[in-house]
Amino acid sequence: MRKVSLLVSTGNLGDNIIEKGTFYEGVKRDIDCFGADAGTADAGPTFLGADMPHNPIEWERHDLEITLVEARKKKVPMIVGSCSTTGTDRGVNLYADIIRAVAKERKMEPFTMALIYSQIPMDALRKRVRNGESEPLGASFPLTDEVLDNTTNVTASMGVEQIIHALDKGADVIIAGRACDDAVLAAYPIYKGFDRGVSLHMGKAAECASLVCWPQKVKESIIGTVYDEYFTIEPIHPDQQATPHSVAAHSMYERTNPFVQALPGGILDMHASKYEAMTERICKVTGSLFVPSSDGSYKVKLEGAGEAGHRVYHLVGVRDTRAIANLDRILADTRKKVSEIIGPTRDDQYELFFHTYGKNALMRENEPVEITLAHEVAIVIEVISKDLELATSVAKCAKFRFFYMSYPGQMNSSGGSVALLTDEPLFPKNKCYQWTVDHLLTLKDPLDPGIFRYTFETVPGV
Numbered sequence: 001m002r003k004v005s006l007l008v009s010t011g012n013l014g015d016n017i018i019e020k021g022t023f024y025e026g027v028k029r030d031i032d033c034f035g036a037d038a039g040t041a042d043a044g045p046t047f048l049g050a051d052m053p054h055n056p057i058e059w060e061r062h063d064l065e066i067t068l069v070e071a072r073k074k075k076v077p078m079i080v081g082s083c084s085t086t087g088t089d090r091g092v093n094l095y096a097d098i099i100r101a102v103a104k105e106r107k108m109e110p111f112t113m114a115l116i117y118s119q120i121p122m123d124a125l126r127k128r129v130r131n132g133e134s135e136p137l138g139a140s141f142p143l144t145d146e147v148l149d150n151t152t153n154v155t156a157s158m159g160v161e162q163i164i165h166a167l168d169k170g171a172d173v174i175i176a177g178r179a180c181d182d183a184v185l186a187a188y189p190i191y192k193g194f195d196r197g198v199s200l201h202m203g204k205a206a207e208c209a210s211l212v213c214w215p216q217k218v219k220e221s222i223i224g225t226v227y228d229e230y231f232t233i234e235p236i237h238p239d240q241q242a243t244p245h246s247v248a249a250h251s252m253y254e255r256t257n258p259f260v261q262a263l264p265g266g267i268l269d270m271h272a273s274k275y276e277a278m279t280e281r282i283c284k285v286t287g288s289l290f291v292p293s294s295d296g297s298y299k300v301k302l303e304g305a306g307e308a309g310h311r312v313y314h315l316v317g318v319r320d321t322r323a324i325a326n327l328d329r330i331l332a333d334t335r336k337k338v339s340e341i342i343g344p345t346r347d348d349q350y351e352l353f354f355h356t357y358g359k360n361a362l363m364r365e366n367e368p369v370e371i372t373l374a375h376e377v378a379i380v381i382e383v384i385s386k387d388l389e390l391a392t393s394v395a396k397c398a399k400f401r402f403f404y405m406s407y408p409g410q411m412n413s414s415g416g417s418v419a420l421l422t423d424e425p426l427f428p429k430n431k432c433y434q435w436t437v438d439h440l441l442t443l444k445d446p447l448d449p450g451i452f453r454y455t456f457e458t459v460p461g462v
Contacts, residue, residue, distance in 0.1 A: 011208030013038035014060035022236035039082020049305030049433030054085035087178025108461035114166035118177030138438035154304035159264035161446035163187035189226040201288035202231035213240040244275035304437025309386040311432035320417030326407035350385035
């Protein structure tokens with residue numbers, strides 16, 4: 001029976017390190033490809049906007065080194081996507097440098113390395129936007145010159161086609177820019193002639209490695225195997241199981257529609273997917289389909305970020321259940337008073353946020369619990385402004401007002417229910433960035449050289 005197996009050891013290469021125990025157990029198996037996603041937008045816009053690393057470089061090197069060594073021993077491909085969290089050109093070059101250094105230190109035999117760049121030059125993107133080639137995805141506004149003026153870096157998320165092109169050209173190691181998570185793992189099975197829908201669903205299920213299994217463990221290795229009509233997920237850790245429940249749950253992970261995954265050129269349709277227990281530890285999935293775009297178009301997601309100004313924090317603790325019960329009113333009064341003191345004419349020069357930990361800091365307006373039973377809450381005051389001095393003044397003013405809050409049933413004098421971790425405003429070392437681009441770009445050719453650029457080289461090793 002035809003099959004192809006991938007060893008997947010991390011859902012975010014370099015964000016903490018791969019567990020060596022299950023990795024080396026997995027290496028003992030019949031592995032056809034090593035795949036790893038290294039990126040996420042979950043880290044926020046700062047790392048893309050500032051084009052800065054998210055992870056310690058020693059963690060990045062750890063994961064790249066052990067994977068490269070074993071991939072070259074087996075003489076099978078190694079594919080890494082969304083290098084250094086954001087997939088910018090800097091990230092691709094960083095990973096390529098690590099690969100070259102490891103190959104030299106380990107005195108490896110020569111191999112072919114492909115670099116796929118997906119960061120878009122701003123001038124090139126402006127021309128395409130003016131030609132009407134973009135449209136909003138998650139954004140509520142179209143791309144314009146003004147939006148791009150406020151954007152520092154933009155990447156395009158590649159699908160399987162770009163990675164398959166590198167495999168076609170004989171790449172042994174592929175270091176790719178921003179990529180769809182599932183495409184990084186699905187590309188090799190599709191390249192080998194396996195069904196696109198089955199391969200993409202395997203990629204979706206396996207993208208976070210051992211998080212697809214129960215009980216959840218981090219950075220443990222799993223094996224995703226694609227057959228002609230189905231795929232399987234198998235954990236290496238002896239305490240984990242890939243169950244129909246766990247694999248189905250992860251297939252719905254981060255989806256607004258749990259049965260549909262949008263991809264360049266079409267969708268992964270999981271409406272008919274069937275999850276079965278092949279053994280107590282291995283899950284089998286059938287029925288997954290790839291449905292091409294109805295109009296035949298090929299669109300890639302654009303991610304962009306730019307400076308929003310400076311960010312200043314203050315922390316306030318409140319321990320009075322009467323105050324907590326009236327917290328929405330207190331926050332509204334505080335916001336109003338800050339505006340009065342700073343000056344209403346400056347309201348549009350800053351943004352003031354209150355993150356109330358212990359009430360609804362995480363879910364906000366989506367929080368179903370209307371009345372909290374917490375006996376204390378922490379309020380993180382966040383201010384963003386182009387003017388650092390103004391941001392600092394607003395943060396200080398908001399902090400100060402909590403010492404003089406007034407609410408029904410109050411039994412203490414000023415400040416009696418408020419505590420501070422520090423009276424200093426907190427200044428993050430990085431400027432504040434915001435997401436500016438969440439759009440689609442239509443390509444006539446998936447390999448469009450204006451969007452995806454390739455470099456092939458022979459890494460000499462010795």
